[in-house]
Amino acid sequence: MCENCNIVELEKKFEDKKVDLKLIDPILEKYGDVKGSLINILQNIQDVYGYLPLSAMKYVAEKTNNEKATIYGVATFYTQFRLNPIGKYLILQCQGTACHVNGSKEISKAMCEYLKIQPGETTEDELFTLEDVACLGCCSLAPVIMINGEAYGNLTPGKAVQILKDIRKKEKEGAINEN
Numbered sequence: 144m145c146e147n148c149n150i151v152e153l154e155k156k157f158e159d160k161k162v163d164l165k166l167i168d169p170i171l172e173k174y175g176d177v178k179g180s181l182i183n184i185l186q187n188i189q190d191v192y193g194y195l196p197l198s199a200m201k202y203v204a205e206k207t208n209n210e211k212a213t214i215y216g217v218a219t220f221y222t223q224f225r226l227n228p229i230g231k232y233l234i235l236q237c238q239g240t241a242c243h244v245n246g247s248k249e250i251s252k253a254m255c256e257y258l259k260i261q262p263g264e265t266t267e268d269e270l271f272t273l274e275d276v277a278c279l280g281c282c283s284l285a286p287v288i289m290i291n292g293e294a295y296g297n298l299t300p301g302k303a304v305q306i307l308k309d310i311r312k313k314e315k316e317g318a319i320n321e322n
């Protein structure tokens with residue numbers, strides 16, 4: 144594949160939503176000229192938008208000495224980087240050994256069925272994103288999930304789905320109260 148075709152193919156992997164690029168100017172001012180800082184720049188950009196938008200990647204190429212191909216290559220190589228926006232609630236489902244032997248697969252299956260998505264995807268209402276992760280560091284609570292930084296342990300498939308239902312209910316009530 145020619146280099147340009149390769150770049151076009153890689154660009155298709157990123158979400159191409161319009162974002163406010165001014166938000167990342169301070170990051171580029173701080174790290175733009177620092178050699179070997181591309182990963183750092185991308186991590187900081189992900190902290191701003193929650194993912195790496197295509198327009199921001201092009202902006203990084205414009206403002207630093209990195210080629211687009213290099214930026215896309217790094218962003219797509221490391222699993223820490225998200226190329227699509229995440230939902231309001233990020234669910235990390237632990238697939239580490241302790242959780243695995245205590246039934247994490249069944250919990251994952253139940254949550255996937257309820258949310259109608261697979262790990263790595265976001266629900267249509269943009270409320271939930273589901274991600275598989277290795278050990279969350281609280282194995283005594285296995286099986287565990289973490290939602291926006293809060294751990295929920297000793298789960299069963301039913302308990303996990305109930306947590307999601309409660310969040311959805313709370314969100315719906317919030318939306319009604321706001322109107």
Ligand code: FES
Pocket residue numbers: 237238239240241242243277278279280281282283285286287
């Ligand atoms: S294996 Fe799941 S928290 Fe450690």
